[in-house]
Amino acid sequence: MQTIPALLEALANLFRPEVFLVVLAATIVSLIVGVLPAISGGLCVIMLLPFLFGADPTLVMPILCALMAVSGLGGSITSVLTGIPGDNPNAATVLDGFAMTRKGEAGRSLGLALGTGVLSGVAGVLLSIPVIPLMAPILMACKTPEMLLIIVLALLFLAVLTKGSRVKGLISAGIGLTMACVGSQAASGVERLTFGNLYLYDGIETATVLMGILAVPTLLELRAAGVSIAPPGSVAAGKLSEVWRGAKEVLLKHKLVWLRGTLLGYLVGIAPALGSNTGVWIAYAQAKQASKNPDEMGKGSPEGIVAPESARGVCISADLLTTLVFGIPGSSIMVVFLAAFFMTGIQPGPMLVIQHTALAFEMLLSMALATLIAAVICFFGAPLLVKITRVSPHYLFAFLLPLMVLGAYVTREYPMDIIAIGLTALLGLAIKRLGFSAPSIILGFVLGDLFERYMVRSVNLYGLGFFMSSPISIVLTALIIISVLWGPAKALFVRLRGSKAALEGGA
Amino acid sequence: MKKISPTACFLVIVLIVMTVVFVTSLGYRELNVKLMPLIVSGFTIVLSAFALVQDLRTGSEHTKATDEEGEEIEEDDGVTLRGLFRAFVWFAALVAAVYVFGFAVAMPAWIAFYLWKSGHRWWTSIILGITPLIIVYLIFTVLFEIKLYPGIVFAWLSH
Numbered sequence: 141m142q143t144i145p146a147l148l149e150a151l152a153n154l155f156r157p158e159v160f161l162v163v164l165a166a167t168i169v170s171l172i173v174g175v176l177p178a179i180s181g182g183l184c185v186i187m188l189l190p191f192l193f194g195a196d197p198t199l200v201m202p203i204l205c206a207l208m209a210v211s212g213l214g215g216s217i218t219s220v221l222t223g224i225p226g227d228n229p230n231a232a233t234v235l236d237g238f239a240m241t242r243k244g245e246a247g248r249s250l251g252l253a254l255g256t257g258v259l260s261g262v263a264g265v266l267l268s269i270p271v272i273p274l275m276a277p278i279l280m281a282c283k284t285p286e287m288l289l290i291i292v293l294a295l296l297f298l299a300v301l302t303k304g305s306r307v308k309g310l311i312s313a314g315i316g317l318t319m320a321c322v323g324s325q326a327a328s329g330v331e332r333l334t335f336g337n338l339y340l341y342d343g344i345e346t347a348t349v350l351m352g353i354l355a356v357p358t359l360l361e362l363r364a365a366g367v368s369i370a371p372p373g374s375v376a377a378g379k380l381s382e383v384w385r386g387a388k389e390v391l392l393k394h395k396l397v398w399l400r401g402t403l404l405g406y407l408v409g410i411a412p413a414l415g416s417n418t419g420v421w422i423a424y425a426q427a428k429q430a431s432k433n434p435d436e437m438g439k440g441s442p443e444g445i446v447a448p449e450s451a452r453g454v455c456i457s458a459d460l461l462t463t464l465v466f467g468i469p470g471s472s473i474m475v476v477f478l479a480a481f482f483m484t485g486i487q488p489g490p491m492l493v494i495q496h497t498a499l500a501f502e503m504l505l506s507m508a509l510a511t512l513i514a515a516v517i518c519f520f521g522a523p524l525l526v527k528i529t530r531v532s533p534h535y536l537f538a539f540l541l542p543l544m545v546l547g548a549y550v551t552r553e554y555p556m557d558i559i560a561i562g563l564t565a566l567l568g569l570a571i572k573r574l575g576f577s578a579p580s581i582i583l584g585f586v587l588g589d590l591f592e593r594y595m596v597r598s599v600n601l602y603g604l605g606f607f608m609s610s611p612i613s614i615v616l617t618a619l620i621i622i623s624v625l626w627g628p629a630k631a632l633f634v635r636l637r638g639s640k641a642a643l644e645g646g647a
Numbered sequence: 648m649k650k651i652s653p654t655a656c657f658l659v660i661v662l663i664v665m666t667v668v669f670v671t672s673l674g675y676r677e678l679n680v681k682l683m684p685l686i687v688s689g690f691t692i693v694l695s696a697f698a699l700v701q702d703l704r705t706g707s708e709h710t711k712a713t714d715e716e717g718e719e720i721e722e723d724d725g726v727t728l729r730g731l732f733r734a735f736v737w738f739a740a741l742v743a744a745v746y747v748f749g750f751a752v753a754m755p756a757w758i759a760f761y762l763w764k765s766g767h768r769w770w771t772s773i774i775l776g777i778t779p780l781i782i783v784y785l786i787f788t789v790l791f792e793i794k795l796y797p798g799i800v801f802a803w804l805s806h
Contacts, residue, residue, distance in 0.1 A: 307698045311661065314691030318668055321684045330680045333668060360738060364730030534765045539779055541738060542754045545745055546783060550793050555746065558796070562742035569735065574654045592683040599682070 174214020251386020320588020
């Protein structure tokens with residue numbers, strides 16, 4: 141593989157007028173659909189698939205990459221300004237991004253999200269180029285037990301960090317995992333927990349759960365509070381300077397959070413099938429654990445925006461890398477990319493990098509280019525976009541709620557998904573008001589299928605001692621034990637120290 | 648008599664549901680099929696029972712603030728339970744209307760009625776109700792070729 145000539149060829153291809161123009165058009169389309177809560181760049185890629193037969197891959201692949209790379213950036217605008225995840229990986233950004241917006245700092249919040257997203261998007265591409273030759277040994281080291289333990293660790297990290305009660309966080313994860321069990325089991329096709337209901341055979345739809353648990357309760361609370369998203373008389377959030385200040389803050393004040401989120405997101409991204417939906421929550425949980433003010437997380441902490449956005453921004457190029465190099469989808473939407481490769485006559489896998497090195501680089505570079513174009517559009521359009529926060533909650537309630545119901549329906553076109561969003565919203569409202577953890581439910585639900593697949597395989601292959609099957613497994617198991625015991629041990633230590641001090645005081 | 652907290656009620660529901668999941672899973676023949684639901688529901692049952700006992704012991708100790716009408720106010724955002732209930736009723740009405748009458752009828756009707764009840768003029772409400780439907784129709788039906796759900800009433804009439 142001749143890296144430098146291939147890289148130069150990729151750059152030359154990318155700046156051909158026709159390629160640059162289609163990347164620009166795809167970026168604008170992706171930003172618009174990214175801002176809309178019901179649809180994402182992934183849907184656009186699926187819509188394009190029928191038109192890809194026989195198309196020139198050097199022209200088509202950059203379009204698909206631009207659609208995928210920028211949609212999340214548009215989604216972060218929606219998440220920060222309206223509290224509704226524009227796309228599934230934006231769910232974690234909602235927690236602190238929207239809380240900061242409600243404090244009247246919409247511009248700063250938007251700047252933090254966009255600045256982080258752009259930096260990480262570009263960093264992901266820059267990391268991917270030299271990482272290609274190093275990929276094989278990393279992925280070969282992660283076998284089934286390691287993948288299972290990574291998922292367990294992610295669930296535990298998030299659950300044990302639930303404010304107020306770790307037990308509630310773990311119960312929430314249990315609810316999410318149980319919801320994931322409903323329907324046909326992926327491995328065997330056997331139906332479970334359907335109770336004879338035909339609708340449940342296909343399981344519960346992810347979009348419905350995301351909308352019901354996260355988005356609808358937010359809107360209901362807004363309507364109940366009766367105030368606009370940002371409080372009246374709050375700071376002038378609509379100014380470009382506010383957005384710019386937020387973006388600069390990423391590197392000036394939160395560079396360590398950004399760096400950790402980017403590295404974590406990248407590692408999760410290159411692991412097969414995990415993708416940015418997982419990466420953002422792991423980064424969020426890690427940021428909360430490492431934060432000097434963990435109680436501020438969820439209340440508009442900048443760290444709570446930087447960490448998940450850095451993971452989201454970087455994950456997509458790492459996902460693409462795994463898909464390109466190994467022919468294994470780095471995330472669920474990368475399955476569509478695999479189909480696109482076949483339609484344009486390209487066989488993904490190690491041979492792709494050897495035979496079509498320039499194309500592999502062109503795809504990665506088109507992601508960076510699309511991200512930079514989107515950055516310019518977003519930063520200059522931001523003062524207009526933040527005006528949405530001044531809108532009365534009645535308008536948001538009236539127009540966004542039907543859109544959410546529609547979003548739940550269009551994914552599978554099942555009428556029962558309309559009822560399902562009502563029921564999941566009721567559950568979401570209950571868990572939100574009673575101090576349970578919505579992110580833990582979502583993570584449990586999203587990872588449930590993988591969790592089960594890896595668990596069954598690990599038990600079948602290695603028996604019940606699978607967690608001791610390799611040095612990496614042992615390290616991951618140790619981390620799991622530490623994250624479970626850390627809180628109780630710390631509480632015990634504080635109690636013992638308190639009683640010792642009381643005894644000394646008494647003496 | 649000690650008042651049972653909403654958290655305790657929720658935990659009781661979780662316990663019942665998880666017990667049903669556990670018992671149902673025991674009935675599956677293959678170990679691979681029942682392994683995950685058994686482990687997850689068993690684990691959640693134990694944790695829920697623990698949380699329930701903890702809540703019953705300490706749940707009634709803290710008192711909550713009330714507004715001028717004596718309504719309970721949640722700590723952070725000033726949302727009253729009555730306000731939340733009203734908002735949920737609007738949402739439930741939308742879900743039911745869409746399911747019965749489909750998007751084409753329920754969506755503009757619900758938006759128009761909601762805006763009218765929120766103080767808008769009737770003709771503004773109707774215009775604002777119809778506009779999103781036109782946009783949704785153009786995006787989903789024309790561009791993405793997704794057929795909007797017609798509702799059980801119109802589906803039944805068309806048969």
